[in-house]
Each structure stands twice: as structure tokens, then as C-alpha cells.
Amino acid sequence: MSNRGPVKWFGLTPSIDASLPGVPNGSVAKADIWIRESEAPRSASEDSGAQVSLLSWPEVGTFEIRNGEEIRYDLEPDADPVIVRNLVLGTCLGVALAQRDYLVLHGSVVDVDGEAVAFVGHQRAGKSTTAAALLARGYQLLSDDIVAIRYEDGRPVAVPGFPYFKLDPDNFDPGTLPAEPMDRPETGRGKLYYELTGEFPTDPVPLSTISLLDSDATDDGEPHREPLTGHDAAMTLLEHAWVARVRTSEYVESWHGDDELSLDRFTRLAEHCTVQRLSIPHGHETLDGLGRAVESLLDTDD
Amino acid sequence: MAGMRRGHGDEYVRPEVTEYGSLKEMTNQSGEGDAADTFASGSP
Numbered sequence: 001m002s003n004r005g006p007v008k009w010f011g012l013t014p015s016i017d018a019s020l021p022g023v024p025n026g027s028v029a030k031a032d033i034w035i036r037e038s039e040a041p042r043s044a045s046e047d048s049g050a051q052v053s054l055l056s057w058p059e060v061g062t063f064e065i066r067n068g069e070e071i072r073y074d075l076e077p078d079a080d081p082v083i084v085r086n087l088v089l090g091t092c093l094g095v096a097l098a099q100r101d102y103l104v105l106h107g108s109v110v111d112v113d114g115e116a117v118a119f120v121g122h123q124r125a126g127k128s129t130t131a132a133a134l135l136a137r138g139y140q141l142l143s144d145d146i147v148a149i150r151y152e153d154g155r156p157v158a159v160p161g162f163p164y165f166k167l168d169p170d171n172f173d174p175g176t177l178p179a180e181p182m183d184r185p186e187t188g189r190g191k192l193y194y195e196l197t198g199e200f201p202t203d204p205v206p207l208s209t210i211s212l213l214d215s216d217a218t219d220d221g222e223p224h225r226e227p228l229t230g231h232d233a234a235m236t237l238l239e240h241a242w243v244a245r246v247r248t249s250e251y252v253e254s255w256h257g258d259d260e261l262s263l264d265r266f267t268r269l270a271e272h273c274t275v276q277r278l279s280i281p282h283g284h285e286t287l288d289g290l291g292r293a294v295e296s297l298l299d300t301d302d
Numbered sequence: 303m304a305g306m307r308r309g310h311g312d313e314y315v316r317p318e319v320t321e322y323g324s325l326k327e328m329t330n331q332s333g334e335g336d337a338a339d340t341f342a343s344g345s346p
Contacts, residue, residue: 057341083342090344106346123340145345166343185342245346 008202009033010097010148011159018073020085022182022195033096035088038072051099051257055091055246060084062253063092068100082185086193089164091251094146094242099257102159103265104242105147105210109158111140116158116205117298118147119278120240121213126280128166128191130213133284133291135177141165141196142205146242149207149269156272157204163196172287209274209298212236215282224279225297233270234263236277241266 007014007024015031016023056062060083061075071092075084098104107120108131117134119127128144135141143161150157164182167174168191174181179194212228228236238244243261246252278297284290340346 083344086342086344088344091346094346123345145343187342191339191343242346249346 007162008160009093009162010102010143010146011150011202011204012100018088019081020088021081022193023085023089033068034070034072036070036072037075039074053095053099053246053255053257054253055087055095055251056253057087057251060087063087065092065095065099068096068098071096080186082183083187085183086185089162090145091246095246097146097148098243103149103156103269105149105237105240106145106242106245107147107210107240108144108165109142109147109207110134111142111201111205112298114205115208116142117208118158118210119213120147120210120236125213126215127213129168129172129287129290130280130294132165132167132172132174132177133287133294135165135179135196135291136287137291137295140201142201147210150204152204156207156269158207159204160201163200164193165196166191166193168192172290174287176287207273209276210237210269211276211278211297212240214277214279216279221281223281223293223297224277226277226279228275228277229270231267233275234267236275237266237269238263 012032013028013030015028015034016025017027017034017036018025019037020035051067053065054062055065059076060079061073063071063073065071071088073084073088073092094104094106105118105120106127107118108127109116109118110131111117112134119130121127131141131144141163142158144165146161148159148161150159165179169181174194177194178197180197182193182195184192238261241261247255278294280290280293280297284293
């Protein structure tokens with residue numbers, strides 16, 4: 001990533017005073033968000049007007065996310081630096097974006113012919129794999145795991161994240177993708193991170209479609225597409241909101257700040273883009289084959 | 303969404319049941335192995 005010029009993550013300039021394997025660090029004077037390892041995070045009660053989330057994982061450490069401007073953490077002695085990186089780039093950054101009033105979904109998003117197409121779903125639904133499959137078909141990945149949405153001129157746009165994505169190489173051969181593998185956690189657990197090679201976009205892309213991946217919804221072995229509208233669409237989006245995922249989790253120690261889980265926000269989003277359920281049967285042997293199946297569903301205009 | 307909204311500075315209380323069911327049930331669909339992978343991958 002060091003050859004790409006100034007780093008932007010979700011439209012923000014990060015200042016990284018920490019060692020995150022594979023991620024260039026360096027202090028930036030006019031940064032939007034600071035990432036640093038430091039002493040024990042402050043108590044949230046220290047500043048009652050702040051948005052502060054305190055997250056803690058055993059054997060890793062405690063992470064404080066403050067006002068969408070700072071992620072700092074205090075690590076346990078034997079914390080796996082790759083897991084720390086993954087938590088900073090994942091769970092913590094998603095919370096920071098929500099604090100900055102981005103509408104954040106847990107999913108992946110790809111630029112398909114100038115329109116952002118997002119995929120949400122439960123764990124193991126295939127969000128990252130679907131994005132990688134479209135990447136294999138030549139489309140531009142905008143973000144994996146975090147879908148950060150803003151409004152520009154009254155329309156939702158997806159903001160490009162960073163050139164990293166996750167994929168389980170045991171499921172699909174990533175060999176044809178324009179990407180290089182990064183470090184894996186010492187435990188061997190978790191998907192492998194890859195870094196895209198080449199240019200990575202920084203401009204937001206109009207969001208056209210959000211697809212709920214649900215492979216259990218097909219019983220004839222054929223791909224299906226089912227439009228979701230109204231309350232069903234809004235609830236689907238709310239269910240996959242980043243904050244909805246995080247705030248019910250055991251690792252949340254405290255949570256201070258505004259609540260982004262207003263159904264009105266998701267109703268508005270559903271009114272501005274297509275929301276649909278996609279059922280894509282398992283069994284594709286290559287990312288390209290899966291990508292073709294996804295393309296066939298995205299082409300449907302009804 | 304009644305019961306889920308909070309204001310600045312309130313201590314967070316995990317919601318148990320909402321008008322559309324338990325958020326916890328909705329967001330924990332996998333077993334322990336998946337949970338460990340999810341955590342190690344940095345996903346929420």
C-alpha cells in the first residue's frame with residue numbers, strides 16, 4: 001500500500017502509531033483518525049459528552065474507540081499481533097465509522113459498472129467470497145467486511161475502505177486474483193487476509209443494490225433472486241448493521257454515545273436502493289464460476 | 303425499537319428482547335468454531 005500515495009480508509013486519513021502486520025504505519029499531523037497502542041484506555045465517564053466504546057477480548061487486550069477519531073488499545077503480553085490488526089481494521093474501525101455517523105453494514109461491496117453492489121449475510125454466508133468472486137470477474141472491490149455508507153446529494157454512496165479482503169484459501173484458489181496474501185494469526189484460525197495490488201479507489205460510488213446472501217433459501221439447486229421491500233427490507237438492513245452485531249457481543253465492556261440503530265435510517269436506505277435476497281447454490285469449483293452466477297443474478301432487472 | 307435507544311452517557315444495557323425478537327439470537331448464528339474464526343478475523 002505504500003506505493004499508492006496518501007492513505008485513505010473510508011475517506012479518512014489514518015495516523016497509525018502502532019505495529020499492525022502488513023499495514024504501513026506512520027504519524028500524520030492532520031489525520032482524521034488516530035490508531036495507537038498506549039497505556040490502559042481512559043474511563044468513559046471521564047468525558048460524559050463523548051462517544052466511547054470499550055471492547056475487551058481475553059488474551060488480546062482492551063480497545064477504546066472514541067468519537068470516531070481514535071482507536072487505542074492496551075494489549076495483553078502475548079497478544080497475537082495479527083489478531084490485533086484484524087480487530088483494529090475490523091470490529092474497532094467499524095465502530096469508529098458508526099460513531100462518525102456513517103451507516104455501517106457488516107458485508108462486502110463491489111463496484112459493478114459504476115454502481116456499488118453490497119452483500120450482507122450471517123457468518124459463513126459468503127460475503128467475502130462473493131466479493132472475491134466478482135473481483136475474479138474483473139470488478140473493483142470497494143470494501144470487505146465493512147460497508148460504510150454516506151449520503152451525497154440525498155443519495156446513498158458506498159465509501160471505499162482499504163485494499164484488504166479476507167478469503168479462505170481452502171475453499172477457493174485465490175491464485176488468479178490481483179492480490180498478495182498477508183500474515184495469518186499464529187493460531188491458524190480465521191480467514192487469510194489478502195492485499196490488492198494496483199490502484200485502489202478513493203471516490204465514493206453510488207449504492208444501487210444490497211443483497212442478502214441466503215443459500216438455505218434455494219431447494220432446487222438453482223440461483224434465485226427475491227426482492228425485499230418495505231419493512232422486510234429495512235429490517236434486513238438493520239439486522240446486518242455493524243452496531244447491531246457489536247453491541248450484543250460479550251466483548252462489549254461499555255458503550256456511550258448516540259444510537260445509530262434507528263429503524264428510520266434503514267427504512268430510508270431501503271427506499272433509495274434495491275434490497276433483495278440472493279440464493280446461490282454451493283458447489284462452484286472456482287471463483288470465476290461463482291462470479292458468473294452472481295453476475296447472472298445482478299443482471300436481472302425485474 | 304423501544305428499549306434499545308440510549309442517550310449520551312447512559313450505561314449500556316444489552317437488549318434482550320425487542321419488537322422483532324432477540325438481537326442476540328439474530329447475530330449469533332454459528333457455533334463455537336465459527337465464533338473463534340470470526341473473532342480472529344476481526345469480524346463483529
